[in-house]
Amino acid sequence: MITRSPASLQRVxxxxxxxxxxxxxxxxxxxxxxxxxxxxxxxxxEGLLPGAEAGxxxxxxxxxxxxxxxxxxxxxxxxxxxxVLPFSAETxxxxxxxxxxxxxxxxxxxxxxxxxxxxxxxxxxxxxxxxNCRYCFRRHFPYGENSxxxxxxxxxxxxxxxxxxxxxxxxxxxxPLASSDKRLAWLVERLDEIPHLKRLRLHTRLxxxxxxxxxxxxxxxxxxxxxxxxxVLHINHxxxxxxxxxAACSRLREAGVTLLNQSVLLRGVNDSVETLAALSExxxxxxxxxxxxxxxxxxxxxxxxxxxxxxxxxxxxxLRERLAGFLMPRLVREVPREKSKxxxxxxxx
Ligand SMILES: *Cc1c(COP(=O)(O)O)cnc(C)c1O
Ligand code: SF4
Numbered sequence: 463m464i465t466r467s468p469a470s471l472q473r474v475x476x477x478x479x480x481x482x483x484x485x486x487x488x489x490x491x492x493x494x495x496x497x498x499x500x501x502x503x504x505x506x507x508e509g510l511l512p513g514a515e516a517g518x519x520x521x522x523x524x525x526x527x528x529x530x531x532x533x534x535x536x537x538x539x540x541x542x543x544x545x546v547l548p549f550s551a552e553t554x555x556x557x558x559x560x561x562x563x564x565x566x567x568x569x570x571x572x573x574x575x576x577x578x579x580x581x582x583x584x585x586x587x588x589x590x591x592x593x594n595c596r597y598c599f600r601r602h603f604p605y606g607e608n609s610x611x612x613x614x615x616x617x618x619x620x621x622x623x624x625x626x627x628x629x630x631x632x633x634x635x636x637x638p639l640a641s642s643d644k645r646l647a648w649l650v651e652r653l654d655e656i657p658h659l660k661r662l663r664l665h666t667r668l669x670x671x672x673x674x675x676x677x678x679x680x681x682x683x684x685x686x687x688x689x690x691x692x693x694v695l696h697i698n699h700x701x702x703x704x705x706x707x708x709a710a711c712s713r714l715r716e717a718g719v720t721l722l723n724q725s726v727l728l729r730g731v732n733d734s735v736e737t738l739a740a741l742s743e744x745x746x747x748x749x750x751x752x753x754x755x756x757x758x759x760x761x762x763x764x765x766x767x768x769x770x771x772x773x774x775x776x777x778x779x780x781l782r783e784r785l786a787g788f789l790m791p792r793l794v795r796e797v798p799r800e801k802s803k804x805x806x807x808x809x810x811x
Contacts, residue, residue, distance in 0.1 A: 486668075486675040490592050490640065493526040500525060500547060505535045510547070517548020520763055521601040524594040529671045532704055541699045541731045545595050549766065552596065556765035561602035563759040565798040574610045575618040579802060581629040582663075583622055586610070587638035587649065593671045597728055597767045599759035599796075600636075619652050622659070630661040631689075639668035639675055647683035654687045662689040665724075667696040669714065673706035676713050685717045692720045694753060698732050700744035711748045722753035725791065727774055728767045735780045742781075742789040755791035757806065771795075775806055 484492070494500055497514035500523060501507070514523070525546045533542045569578040576584040589609040594601075610618065622628055631653050638646065653659055668675040684691055693714060697703060711721055723745050725732065732738055742752050755778065758768050769777075778793045794803040 486672050489526055489672045489674060493524050494530060495522060495524055497523050504533055506538055513550030514548045516550055517552035520552060521594060526592055526672050529593060532701055542701055544730050548596055551766035552763040559760045559762045559765045561762055563599055563761050564796050572618045572621050573614050575621055581627060582632055583628055584632045584634050585618060586635055587633040588636040588641040590640045591637040592640055592668050597726055597758060597764040599761045601761060601763060623656050626658045630663055631659055632663040632665060634665045637666050637668050638664050639666045643679045643683060650683055650687050654689060659689060661692060662687060663692040665694045669710045670695055670697055670702055670707055673710040676710040681713060681717045684719060694722045694724055695750060697723050698725045698728060700740040703744050703748050708748045711750060715749050721750040723750045724754040724756060726756045726758060727769050729769050733769050735777060738781050739784045742785055746789055752789055752791035755793050757795045759796055771806055
C-alpha cells in the first residue's frame with residue numbers, strides 16, 4: 463500500500479553490513495502478510511486457518527517481525543496475537559456494527575483533513591499502517607481517496623492557515639510515521655510557519671510495533687520545530703512494551719516529546735483489572751502517561767472484541783481503587799457529532 467520509487471526500494475534492500483540492523487522501512491515492507499505463515503511461525507493449530515483467511519480477505523493481515531517476537535508461540539489466547547490474527551467471527555454481521563461508525567465523512571472540509579473538535583484539526587498523514595489491528599475503526603476507511611497529492615496538502619494547509627482558532631495539528635492516519643521522514647519534515651516545516659499553531663501531535667503505533675522507527679532522522683525533524691510536540695501512542699497490553707520500546711520512548715522524551723497513551727478496551731486482550739493495572743504501571747515505567755481508554759467503536763467485523771458499557775464502567779471503577787490518579791486513563795467513547803470524546807461514568811451507563 464505504500465508507494466515507493468524504484469530508487470528508494472533499492473535502499474531498503476539490506477546489504478551484508480545492515481543484516482543485523484535492517485532499517486525501519488525494510489521492517490515495514492517486510493511485515494508478515496500471510497495468515498498461513500503467521501500460524502506456522504507461532505506454532506498454532508491449522509484449524510484457525512479458514513477463519514484467519516476469511517478475515518484476511520476483509521482486511522489484510524499485517525504484522526511486523528518486531529511485534530511478532532513479543533507473541534508467545536503456541537498460545538491462541540495470547541493478548542498480542544488476538545490483536546493481529548483474524549478469527550472467523552470477523553465475518554459475522556452484527557446489528558449496530560457498521561463500516562463508518564464515527565461518520566467522519568461529515569467533518570471533512572478538505573480531503574484528508576478532519577475538523578471536528580474546537581482548536582484541533584486531524585490530518586491523515588499516511589494511508590497505511592505498520593500493523594493491521596483487527597478491531598480498528600478505520601478498517602473500512604477509503605484510504606485511496608485520502609492519500610493526498612502535494613496540491614491537496616497545500617489546500618489542507620491553507621485551511622489551517624485561514625482558521626486562527628486552530629491551536630493544534632494532529633497527524634494521524636493510517637499511521638503518520640509510516641510516511642517518509644522527508645515528507646513529514648516538509649509538512650512539519652509548513653505547519654511550523656503558521657503563527658497561531660502551538661502544538662503538533664502525532665497519533666502513532668509505530669514506535670511500539672517497529673521501535674527502530676525512532677531513528678536520528680526522525681528525531682532531527684521532531685526536535686527542529688518550534689511547536690510543542692506530543693505523541694499519543696497506542697498500546698493495549700503491558701507485553702507490547704519490551705526493552706526496545708522503552709529505549710525508543712526515552713529517545714523521544716530526550717527530544718522533548720510528551721508521551722501519552724491511548725488504549726482500546728478489548729474482550730480477550732485487556733478486559734480485566736489486573737491487565738489494565740499492569741498496563742498503566744508499565745506505561746509509566748516507559749515514561750508514558752495513560753490518556754484514554756476507548757470503548758470499542760462499533761465497526762463491522764470487530765463485534766467479538768466488544769465489552770458492554772456497564773462492564774467497562776465497573777472495570778474502571780475497580781481500577782481506580784488500585785492506581786495512582788495519574789495512572790488512570792479516561793474511559794471514553796467517540797460519539798458522532800459530539801464536541802469532544804464522551805466520558806463514560808457510572809451515572810450515564
Ligand atoms: C480524538 C480526536 C481528536 C483529539 O481529541 P482529544 O480529546 O484532544 O485527544 C481530534 N480530532 C478528531 C477527529 C478526533 O477523533
Ligand atoms: S495502527 Fe491504529 S489506525 Fe492502524 S490498524 Fe492499528 S488501530 Fe487502526
